[in-house]
Amino acid sequence: MTLRSHVNGNASVCNGARLMQMRCGGIYTKMRRTAKPKAAPAKKAKGKLYAMPEKLKEGTVLTDLAKGQWRIGPSIGIGGFGEIYAACRNGEKNYDAVVKCEPHANGPLFVEMHFYLRNAKQDDIKNFKQQHGLKSLGMPYILANGSADINGQKHRFIVMPRYGSDISKFYAQNGKRLPEATVYRLAIQMLDVYEFMHGTGYVHADLKAANILLGLGKGGGSQAYLVDFGLASHYVTGDFKPDPKKMHNGTIEYTSRDAHLGVATRRADLEILGYNIIEWLGVELPWIREKLLTVPLKVQKAKEAFMADVNAALKPLFPKGVPAPISDYMKYVSKLAHNEAPNYDKCRMFFLNALKQMKVVNSGDLDFKLTSQSSSINNNSPPAKKAETAAALGQRGKVKKEESLLINSSSEDEIISSDEEKDAKYTPRRKLAAAKASPASKSKPTRTTPTRKAAHKPVSASPKKREAPQASSPLRSSPLKRAKVESNATPKAQGANAKINFSPAISLRSRPGKTVINDDLTPQPRSNKTYEFNFELDVSMDANVIVNVKRKRKAQAGNTTPAGSNKTPSSHSATTPKGSSPATRINLRKVNGDEGTSSPALSSTRSPRTPAVTLRKYRR
Template sequence: MAKPSPKKGAAVKKAVASQPRMAANGYRLPDPLPVGEILIDNTKKSWVLGESIGVGGFGEIYTARPASSDSDDYDYVVKVDHNNGPLFNEMHFYYRVAKSDLIKDWVQKKGLKFLGMPKFIASGLHDKQSNSAGSKGRGSKKVQSTLKYRFLVIPRFGTDLQKMLDVHEKFSLKTAYSIAIKIIDILEFIHSFGYIHSDIKASNLLLSLQEESKKKGRNVGVFSEVYLVDFGLVERYIFKDDGIHKKFEEDARRANNGTAEFTSRDAHIGCFSRRSDIEVLCYNILSWLSGGRLPWMFNLKDSNYVKQCKNYYMERTTELLNYCFPPSSSSPPPVAVLTKKVESNTNARVVDRTKPSPSIPLGISDFIKYTIKLKFEEEPDYAHLKSILEKAIVKSGEKSDGKFSFTQTKTSPSPVKSPTARVPGAVGAKRSSAPSLSPSPVLRSRRRI
């Protein structure tokens, strides 16, 4: 066999290297920046880039440190995107909402010990010269072009909760509820500025880097802090000019924004309000406690299927909870048959629709029922929601002190081997590939607010 020409091999490598980088959702990522690159923010402060630590749906994240610092500790992260990319939304949200004094004033006003809202540190634009190939042909010269970036600087945090779920499969009642209580505090804060987060999920919840450092990265022991990040999908639920709440109107352009398994029913049709965030949190709590055992997990690529499934189950909370928490933790999830026609033509075990399972965790039923009753423009009673969870923690025999930990769970039911659920009008619903515990990608991209 003839060996490939060295020149041809080099040409192939060069062609591959010149290909644009694409995120999982199809978004073209910005060209990477080298370690040591200096970025100058809008206040003329310089930042030194460290290594890239992640690529998201709309940009890349690097460690960073102030250029003026004598320390080699990279205690900050810089989120980098194209100059005209979606980071514009997130950057302006941080600038309006997440300034240090605003967070400090809120904590004092509410008498909180902690608020997991990342602080805005800096932002700016960055230009970088790049050599690109000129016209084809022998003797062609490289053309110098300018790559334009937008960047945001925030504090650096620790491990995300999805990585903890990958190890432990599910969270204990105290851990799930303690984290949820902290999220409710964050939601009340951002809602007070007229925004909703829209994309609460384990991968957007980060532990404290300082608390992890004390434990030498072992992720064992007791934690007390968790931060909600990634505000790239924030939505205004009130009009900027007059502060009037937006009406309940379907918007196909915004339909299905969010992460498939946790998107609220309102978001599935392009509507957004404060109750949307609370509903998203409901689905997260169910997933954390059950090990990802949600009825719609097996066909996440079909947004209409997911929407129908949520509409059905949120009107039948007993059936939903029985699906997530069957009497025996070792039993596989039953087929969620939602029509009498299908029920009479299948031998599959059906979810009990009337008698609550004894495995249903304390408090979760009340939390979901309150969320369902919320009206579109109604302000959630954040204190009441927290009280439901706090009382459940105490009734379970634990102390509601805001602390949580992670322990290995060997009896968690796995959603991977379970059959697909069915929804009305979808008797022969196609089964998607076996889902993992990792959240699905964002369904749609984001526009400027």
């Protein structure tokens, strides 16, 4: 079906595969419709919290807040909840900008926009480069922003410079590895971006090959840009307080230990970079090799074990010897305190020294061609699988873009906290789907290959350091009630020990390779329909369900039953044991059935009402 939309008076047409939102088992997710031409209405359906943006037709003109006009070109990428278009100033021919457009209610673009507006002004970037003796910096910036009414739906858009291919394409083309020297150069460039960003009080939290784009145009190939600031948040400078609402945010393969606990820290960014560079060297990360990605808690544990003894963890990954910069860097990161400012110069030196030894200059185009020398690094070669041809990749990327992100209602479904506010303006992006496949078999779709333009040559790190300000007014700091899960351990120890673990049977779902955001920026409104079910029954979950999670204070011995509850055998079996830590209580209610009916007379034909199911909190 073809849908007509109107943007600033210009008729536009959208058709074909669109993303639509599905809600299932209390989880909001999206499903991409592929072949069926009979599309659902572009407007979000009643009860759906997310909507993908309306398709912008080529030639559409958007007017930004400063009255600048931007002509939309072809679509060049689809992110989790938005679409990226090439764009140019109206009247010009050079599509050297991109427009990222999302429904107004989507939180991440709001976060990204404000991050750019506040912290990544072109002057700030210029000053940073001057202060640090850098010819270029892989920090994007915003050119314009605005709102547009598209097909009756309010959208937000930002305009940014256009970059080239993302490096996941080269990684996949090379059979899942990058040349060693290029890995080190990328690490240095990303540390530069981190230093700039951390200097503004924010962390990125989602570095991965798919979010690193080469510059566009002549010389652009020497600088990599870190994009997608939808997860940017203020880092903590005080106590380490795990936040259940943000646990496991990021891309599961690379999520840091702190992010698994919902805490934004600078060391977490460095750790994420560490996992990436190890992988770029052709090594399969242990939690990927062991196929743990669908269970975030297992990934979290594996990473904790990994970082607890970096030497021992790296050895088997590099049987011919662990590259010095990798072990030095990972050891350094493992020793950082959660609120400690990293020594970026020191980190860059690990990689610069390695480049020196390899006699590779840290300038000129980044080389993604794998030679026998650059691929001879001592690793396990998990990607012993054949390198994929560019053509095959292009095909695969295409297929992936259209694949269904279908969720099933298994016991791994995410639990949505009932503590969430109802009056929030922005909707968090919960990209949760039943992506069971190993990420090893996945890669990002191939992007449009750029033509080259401006010349930049990066130079090594400079001596000047920029003081990171105190995190005072977090853009995404939660105004919401948070679970108190602090431990008494020291901040550093807390990073490793403080945890809330749900039952493995109710683990948070992850999406290998994809960013997952469980944030509280835009709490989910409650559904009108809730269902009650007995935990021990085989329940079909193909219905809208709200699962309210509440933690209780430590129950007194012999008084673990919620007052007035009709306990079922299942809830008895899950009662908090004497002396255990506060329990997690989950209420499951059904509204459009026999809500409030707990008559024993009905029990022969219906499930008994289960007012509360108490789960035990895991302790180490």
